[in-house]
Amino acid sequence: MLPVIRPPRLLPGDTIGITAPAGWGDPEGLKPAIAHFEQMGLKVKVGGTVFKRNGYLAGTDAERAAELNEMFADPVIQAIVCSRGGYGTARIADMLDYELIRRNPKIFWGYSDITFLINAIRRYSGLVTFHGPMPVSLAGEDVHPLTLEGFSLLTEPRPFRYDETITPLQVLVPGEARGRIVGGNLTLLASTLGTPFELETKDCILFIEDIDEEPYRIDRMLNQLRQAGKLSEAAGFMICDFHQCEAKKGQNSFTLPEVLEHYFKAEGKPALAGFGMGHGTPNIAIPVGVEAVLNTGKRQVTCVEAAVLG
Template identity: 55%
Template sequence: MIKPKRLQKGDTVGVIAPAGTPQPEKLEKGLIFLNQLGLNIKLGNHVFNQQGYLAGTDEERVEDLHSMFRDKEISAIFCARGGYGTARIASMIDYQLIKENPKIFWGYSDITFLHLAITQLTDLVTFHGPMIASDLGEEEVDLITKLSFSQLFSPSPIEYTEQISTLEPIVNGIAVGPLVGGNLSLITSSLGTRFEIETKGKILFIEEISEQPRVIDRMLNQLYMAGKLQSSAGIVFGDFNHCVAESGPSLTLEEVINHYVRLSNRPALRGFQIGHCSPNFAIPLNVTAMLDTKMRRLHVESGILS
């Protein structure tokens, strides 16, 4: 495990768009929040580029990512938004550059593919956290979402309990292991690639947005058939925003999730407000965590930053 350095007031951080193009007015609001944290900001050269649903060409988006890891003045790299496109650039990234210049890397949703790739090829701790434009750029931002950034300055154990949201055990037990995962669609799309998620002995975190139960069923079935669910130490279910059937007869989302968790027989909790939701609670990835269904909590160890 490679630990990035913690942030301090006065540090300069980079903001890039490795997937879709952010709305300028939303990004501006997010940048104001980063300034209020005492941080200086450097935007990637191609953040506002647009090529269809992408923030510029694959080469331009990789160039911004590489330049931020290469720049000695940059202490952390935040993603402006998700969307689509990070899987397209994963094979173009210089992972040795990242390994030799470890920094805080922060984002979620489509950024999941980069979390998986960086974990697999560098073992760097990364952060599944709210986006600078698409989350911090909203009219109202929940205090818990904002407070999630404090873990980058004063790293201490992270405790998610029912004080934040109601948590529901699916299979009881205790699981301990590195926390991995992110968006279900991106996790599933990693299968069969060099960036395929490794879940053996690890706590698998999953979240999703705007997919019908039958689509969730298909993806969880694929993970199950690939042995990813049953080889995990435990499973954490984040927010599944607007994952409802559009029409016709359907299983409920709860029925689908319960089916695969019980087949896998791994300790599992659902109800975490992590993902496409407000608040959006940030968590580090590739660090040791403990899931306790009886106590209904997720505990992440301290010492995640140097």
């Protein structure tokens, strides 16, 4: 892995660039997020891809990749937040200028389909990235306070910590593990295998989440990671929110807990489940690429340093 680069934290008056590197959405849905960022004392610059539609994509591949490169190069922008997920980031991963990103370290933030870019940018530039709620996550009513609180990682140089004061955690395999945090959406992680952007898990703490996938599909993807050596290489595991991932086709199915236990107990590596990260609520933000300690006895994960420079 490349040397880790932590981006500078945001200060009052700094600007967040909002871009759409994957699917398109309703630009009106950005208003609650923009208002929240402005309440934090930040400015917002909305990119042109947010207003584009190309099939299920927010503009062409060239347009989406160019805007992301431009936002990393733009000295006015100090952080880049993806407007939504959907589909499309894998199509532009080989069009990004990772040397440009390395020379211009900034906060890069998103989840779901953005998982592909979160890990690609971390792998090829060394930049710490962030798996966290996007503007589409703030468009509904009654947004969980902890979802909003996650954006404090943008401005506060404090180590990330997650324990049972946030959500109940269950021990799948006891023990303690130390390593850099990697992961995200399981479907996207599996899709990296065999590509130049293949997930790296050696001596890392791997976190996974997903939505609307039946247990047999979760089984298939975990088996793919297992056969690729990604589970055996990892130091430990964080099992996060698998939202609406129950069996839908009759009763002849393993439950999701049975599938998860099958794979993670077999690995024998420290594993905790129940983290509120992903497509459910709350959606807790987590830095990717920062070294952390997972302790099942204390039922907590604690980063050893802040994700942003103070």
